[in-house]
Amino acid sequence: MSKVFLFDLDMTLVNSGALSILRRAQLWNQVKANLHLVKSFPPSGQIAPHDLPKLLRKAGHKVGIVTSSPKWYAEEIIKAFAIEHDVLISHGDTTNHKPDPEPLNAALKALGVGASKEVYYVGDDVADTEAAYHAGLTSIGIGWGLLTFSAVASAAPDLFLGDGSLLLRTGEFDGFGYAGEVLTSGRSFVDHWGTILRCESDPQVYALGRYFTASDPRHGASALCTAVLSLKNNDTHAEILGQAVGRTGGNLDGWRPRYIVPVPPKPSQNRNRFEKVLVTAKQYLPESVNILVDGLKCVKEVAGYKQMNGGERQEAIKGAFATGYNWHGNDVLLLDDVYTTGETVKECVRVLKASGAGEVRCLTLAGDQRAFIHKQCPSCHRSMKIRTNSQGQKFWGCSGYPHYCQNTENL
Ligand SMILES: [Zn+2]
Structure with a gap:
């Protein structure tokens, strides 16, 4: 066609x-x-x-x-x-x-x-x-x-x-599409370079697709968002997510981990949401990749973490994780659900490296997406853009700036 x-x-x-x-x-x-x-x-x-x-x-x-x-x-x-x-x-x-x-x-x-x-x-x-x-x-x-x-x-x-x-x-x-999005929506998946989303390079963080927040119009239509949310409470989608992890986690830009370790549940939670995911993933991973569900432990409950910004998260999460293993220079793949500010990932990587891990990369089920807001300038009807002033504050500025329009609005 x-x-x-x-x-x-x-x-x-x-x-x-x-x-x-x-x-x-x-x-x-x-x-x-x-x-x-x-x-x-x-x-x-x-x-x-x-x-x-x-x-x-x-x-x-x-x-x-x-x-x-x-x-x-x-x-x-x-x-x-x-x-x-x-x-x-x-x-x-x-x-x-x-x-x-x-x-x-x-x-x-x-x-x-x-x-x-x-x-x-x-x-x-x-x-x-x-x-x-x-x-x-x-x-x-x-x-x-x-x-x-x-x-x-x-x-x-x-x-x-x-x-x-x-x-x-x-x-x-x-x-x-991205492995997580294709598989959770029941389509057959073609393996290529763009199957995984490269979110960050230090440490290297990958995602199996996009996470749209509930206020984003794309949220409701995303099978991956539904699966990631349900994984917090039950294992309905654990097998298909496990398949996505297993089919990508053994070869991330040519890199193969020796161990896969999930971000652990908080002390107040007794369910490890990744346990079933990793049982399925194991069937698709190369023999040489081992899974250690208890590779990391969460030893400190952080209250109100979701509401914090990046800097606050970084402070709050210090000392929250521990490992009982010596990693003897082996490469570790850390598994998490949604990649947002990356503070959890960074702290887990720090703890693993302090206990002898070699290279640590991270695979997340979904990478958090910025919402696309289409805003029109009320004075000239051109579109407005999010701009940053010299103090680092963000605001709406007219795209007609500086020649045609100087209109700004608070974000
Ligand atoms: Zn304008």
């Missing part, structure tokens, strides 16, 4: 990293003088990303390029890399820009198609994911242009692809 693919340009189809500072500062004369610094990305899965639009069109799909760069710039790049497309939407074509959905809506209008989940927006940035969400499209994140993953993980795309050739396998998109 014919689909519609919209693409971001910079750092998605071409590597314009050398010009990113000049582009951000809107020094377009200097950008113009240095266009030769824009390079193609190395072939990903034998296909150079800038060739993807051509191959998708050949397969009968429609392709649009949607960029926040000026038209002359986009046209120069498109010409230099022979990027095929049916429509181009650039900065001057709309009043609002990503993460506002207006540029994506303009592309759909020009193509004569309506918004649906069968329309994909492919990009490297959180603003791309957010714009696709507001427009009602499926967001596809790409791994080849990214330097760090933590920003993307906190507002993750619907699909995350590290290999461009996967884009051509349109019939299999249902199985390309």
